Amino acid sequence: MPAKDGAVARRTQAERSSATSSRLLATAEEMFGRDGYAATSLAAVAAAAGMTKGAAYHHFPGKAGLFREVFVRRLRWAAAALERVAVHAPDPWSALREGCRTFLECCTDPGFRQIVLLDGPAVLGWDAVREIEYEHLLRVLRDGMRAAAAEGWIAGGDLDVRSQLVFGALCEAGMMLARSPDPEGVFPAVAGEAERLLGALVRG
Amino acid sequence: MPAKDGAVARRTQAERSSATSSRLLATAEEMFGRDGYAATSLAAVAAAAGMTKGAAYHHFPGKAGLFREVFVRRLRWAAAALERVAVHAPDPWSALREGCRTFLECCTDPGFRQIVLLDGPAVLGWDAVREIEYEHLLRVLRDGMRAAAAEGWIAGGDLDVRSQLVFGALCEAGMMLARSPDPEGVFPAVAGEAERLLGALVRG
DNA sequence: TCGCTTTCATACCCAGGGTATGTAACTGTT
DNA sequence: AACAGTTACATACCCTGGGTATGAAAGCGA
Numbered sequence: 001m002p003a004k005d006g007a008v009a010r011r012t013q014a015e016r017s018s019a020t021s022s023r024l025l026a027t028a029e030e031m032f033g034r035d036g037y038a039a040t041s042l043a044a045v046a047a048a049a050g051m052t053k054g055a056a057y058h059h060f061p062g063k064a065g066l067f068r069e070v071f072v073r074r075l076r077w078a079a080a081a082l083e084r085v086a087v088h089a090p091d092p093w094s095a096l097r098e099g100c101r102t103f104l105e106c107c108t109d110p111g112f113r114q115i116v117l118l119d120g121p122a123v124l125g126w127d128a129v130r131e132i133e134y135e136h137l138l139r140v141l142r143d144g145m146r147a148a149a150a151e152g153w154i155a156g157g158d159l160d161v162r163s164q165l166v167f168g169a170l171c172e173a174g175m176m177l178a179r180s181p182d183p184e185g186v187f188p189a190v191a192g193e194a195e196r197l198l199g200a201l202v203r204g
Numbered sequence: 205m206p207a208k209d210g211a212v213a214r215r216t217q218a219e220r221s222s223a224t225s226s227r228l229l230a231t232a233e234e235m236f237g238r239d240g241y242a243a244t245s246l247a248a249v250a251a252a253a254g255m256t257k258g259a260a261y262h263h264f265p266g267k268a269g270l271f272r273e274v275f276v277r278r279l280r281w282a283a284a285a286l287e288r289v290a291v292h293a294p295d296p297w298s299a300l301r302e303g304c305r306t307f308l309e310c311c312t313d314p315g316f317r318q319i320v321l322l323d324g325p326a327v328l329g330w331d332a333v334r335e336i337e338y339e340h341l342l343r344v345l346r347d348g349m350r351a352a353a354a355e356g357w358i359a360g361g362d363l364d365v366r367s368q369l370v371f372g373a374l375c376e377a378g379m380m381l382a383r384s385p386d387p388e389g390v391f392p393a394v395a396g397e398a399e400r401l402l403g404a405l406v407r408g
Numbered sequence: 409t410c411g412c413t414t415t416c417a418t419a420c421c422c423a424g425g426g427t428a429t430g431t432a433a434c435t436g437t438t
Numbered sequence: 439a440a441c442a443g444t445t446a447c448a449t450a451c452c453c454t455g456g457g458t459a460t461g462a463a464a465g466c467g468a
Binding site for chain 3: 215216217220245246247248257261266267
């Protein structure tokens, strides 16, 4: 077992690997989110992260592969925000309302909008996007609806389909927010209509 | 005024131009719809239409420009279908219901799905897509809602926002239909939930 | 100490969007 | 009818950028 060779701490392989991998991911998340997928070259991302294309291709299967990881990251980020809100809700119905509002706040982030809502479907294909979104967001929304339905808050029906339709409406709402010159100003109107749409499903 | 020179009918510039332009558009619509924007090269489109890239660049400002024209074409196609249905509806509420169902049927077309729902936003940007969709579909939907609201069929509110949210839900529904291995089989369930979403807005 | 693997950098290939230039087909004018 | 000017293409080229092949240096197990 050799000792450290002087002041420079020698790093293990796993440390090096995960460090560069993380740097690359963070840089890619920033650039994909700011400039969009098509306008961001892989070499530029690697350079901004302090390495070359070769390193990027060593850690990820390609540009689309890197984007996919970034996409998943953003979804995890949103899912974490949802989680924090939902656990404090007093009842399933409030959890639904608060969750949807939180998702809209996530859409306020320009990077989230660009990566998840705009480029995601075109780059990864709708099926892949749908699968990842299901894993992190849609299932939560569906389960929330099921819980609300079980307690009689909302009407029954095909909740798999309905949760996805609501998700589509929320994405559109998120895009409206992001596009607006005054997101904070229109937030109440958009969030209000979104809640009305949700509230319209309440069992009368 | 010179006479025709033999068997070959000489064509005017406008005829030549519009003929090649149409051929290019039709071919691009087919290939973009089948293979997607990224996987379709401009040279391939031009070749399939019996010409070279030069001709394409003479008639359109570039690949994205050509795609934009194709995109508009598809929207006009869908709008025409909506128009045919809406005029026969006995009341605003039926017009809304029938219009939404017709839109879902448009989404059954794989090319429509690929061009309008998948590639459009990423290629043209959300703002441009939104503007074109507004011109052809969203305005119709909003006006339909306004008419329905004026006659007391649905509740009031911000109908600009609400129509867009409903549109988002419909697009998602369309993607579900297109993705399904058995579109005809799931059509009733999806259309049913879409109508429920719409019906939930009915003034109680 | 010595292979072996992992981690990157360098150099290269090539598909494809865009452009510059040449040429043939039409058009208005005298 | 001849000519200049414009339009409608084709050909040849540039160059960005994704992907790959090769090589070197840094850990790692024996």
